[in-house]
Amino acid sequence: MDNIKELKIFEFKEEIYTCSRCSYCREMVRETDNTHSICPIRENTPGFESFIAKGKMIMLRGVLEKDLRLTPRLAEIFFTCTTCGNCETHCPSGIETVKIFEIFRNDLQDNELGLPVHVALSKHALDNRNPYDEPEDQRFEFLRDVARENFDKFSELGYFVGCTSAYRTSEIARAFTRILVENDVDFTFLSDEYCCGSPLFRTGQISEAEKLALQNINKIKKLGIKKIVFTCPGCQATFENDYARFNPDFKVINYLELLEDLIKNGKIRFSDLTPLKVTYHDPCHSTKRNTLKSNYERPRSILKSIPQIELVEMRSTKFGSICCGAGGGLKSAYPDLAIRIASSRISEALDTEAQVLVTTCPFCKRNLKDAVEKEGLSLKVMDLIELIEDRI
Ligand code: SF4
Ligand code: SF4
Numbered sequence: 001m002d003n004i005k006e007l008k009i010f011e012f013k014e015e016i017y018t019c020s021r022c023s024y025c026r027e028m029v030r031e032t033d034n035t036h037s038i039c040p041i042r043e044n045t046p047g048f049e050s051f052i053a054k055g056k057m058i059m060l061r062g063v064l065e066k067d068l069r070l071t072p073r074l075a076e077i078f079f080t081c082t083t084c085g086n087c088e089t090h091c092p093s094g095i096e097t098v099k100i101f102e103i104f105r106n107d108l109q110d111n112e113l114g115l116p117v118h119v120a121l122s123k124h125a126l127d128n129r130n131p132y133d134e135p136e137d138q139r140f141e142f143l144r145d146v147a148r149e150n151f152d153k154f155s156e157l158g159y160f161v162g163c164t165s166a167y168r169t170s171e172i173a174r175a176f177t178r179i180l181v182e183n184d185v186d187f188t189f190l191s192d193e194y195c196c197g198s199p200l201f202r203t204g205q206i207s208e209a210e211k212l213a214l215q216n217i218n219k220i221k222k223l224g225i226k227k228i229v230f231t232c233p234g235c236q237a238t239f240e241n242d243y244a245r246f247n248p249d250f251k252v253i254n255y256l257e258l259l260e261d262l263i264k265n266g267k268i269r270f271s272d273l274t275p276l277k278v279t280y281h282d283p284c285h286s287t288k289r290n291t292l293k294s295n296y297e298r299p300r301s302i303l304k305s306i307p308q309i310e311l312v313e314m315r316s317t318k319f320g321s322i323c324c325g326a327g328g329g330l331k332s333a334y335p336d337l338a339i340r341i342a343s344s345r346i347s348e349a350l351d352t353e354a355q356v357l358v359t360t361c362p363f364c365k366r367n368l369k370d371a372v373e374k375e376g377l378s379l380k381v382m383d384l385i386e387l388i389e390d391r392i
Contacts, residue, residue: 018093021057023054052087060104072113075113079330080334082325082328084323105203114203118203118333129163129193146177147180152191156224156226157186157229163196165232168362172385190216190220198234202329217248228252231360239252263305272391274308280317282296283364285327322344322348324364325367331363346368346372358383365381
């Protein structure tokens with residue numbers, strides 16, 4: 001304990017000590033059924049208190065009082081968290097739990113207690129501009145036939161695709177790009193787009209993440225971009241929350257805002273009128289981790305504006321919704337647990353008897369789809385943009 005580097009978590013002492021141990025971050029009572037866990041980790045593990053925010057605050061007190069040593073086991077507990085923010089949303093003391101977890105993860109990284117799999121993500125992102133270790137020159141291959149003219153244009157609107165859409169769920173970026181092009185929207189991609197840094201910020205690798213952020217900010221400035229649109233709420237929340245320290249002078253918007261305008265202006269018209277029952281999964285990054293509370297309403301109002309779509313809600317929804325299990329580095333470090341969490345969400349979707357589980361996040365889509373495939377289910381998982389493209 002004596003030779004540990006100075007811990008940044010000491011700066012949050014006051015906030016950590018405001019934890020009243022009320023346990024509101026453990027479970028909530030829903031109107032629709034019985035009590036359910038707030039924390040997706042607790043819900044899908046033996047349920048030890050150390051994994052919920054209350055337990056983590058108690059352990060951090062132990063660290064601050066030098067009763068608890070930094071050990072690989074302690075690191076494992078703090079990295080077993082999706083950083084979904086559900087505990088923060090329900091904490092009556094207003095403790096910014098996720099910020100505190102991420103600062104402590106940074107302390108763990110500084111003391112060489114980061115998980116090797118997370119350190120590898122950082123190396124790949126710095127070497128290849130993406131954490132998936134995919135070739136950087138193939139980042140936009142899937143888009144070149146759709147929008148060849150939209151790379152490095154001087155334009156007021158930029159579209160930040162993000163690594164998951166570029167390499168794992170390219171159908172989302174393709175669908176959105178097609179809609180932009182078909183509606184003559186003037187926009188540009190950043191041909192040398194870097195990972196936004198989200199997986200690095202979330203896993204406490206802050207100085208590495210800042211290097212990526214500065215690359216993106218400089219490129220956006222160079223292209224004269226005033227507004228940047230996202231189809232990935234993880235990237236968007238990173239730009240909004242983590243890039244704020246650099247005072248960037250561009251506005252951040254979600255693709256749903258553009259879609260809503262195109263639908264309202266009659267530019268997007270629906271022709272497939274087959275009845276379809278859908279349910280909607282709220283991504284944590286566009287709700288709990290984002291200041292825009294309207295993000296609960298906008299996707300629902302778009303869904304309701306599509307003819308013959310019936311929207312049915314899951315048991316836990318909006319403010320009470322649960323995480324898909326992918327975030328915070330959990331899917332890379334503990335993939336089985338990430339899938340178990342996704343399976344819980346899938347079982348709620350199945351209970352609604354919806355034919356399609358719609359979301360608005362490529363990372364959620366991927367994890368939910370992995371769970372559906374693992375269980376051999378016929379439930380379809382789609383991003384809202386794909387559903388719109390299908391019904392035009
Ligand atoms: S809800 Fe907030 S105050 Fe209550 S135990 Fe959890 S972290 Fe502590
Ligand atoms: S951020 Fe989410 S996963 Fe992490 S402790 Fe809070 S509720 Fe649990």
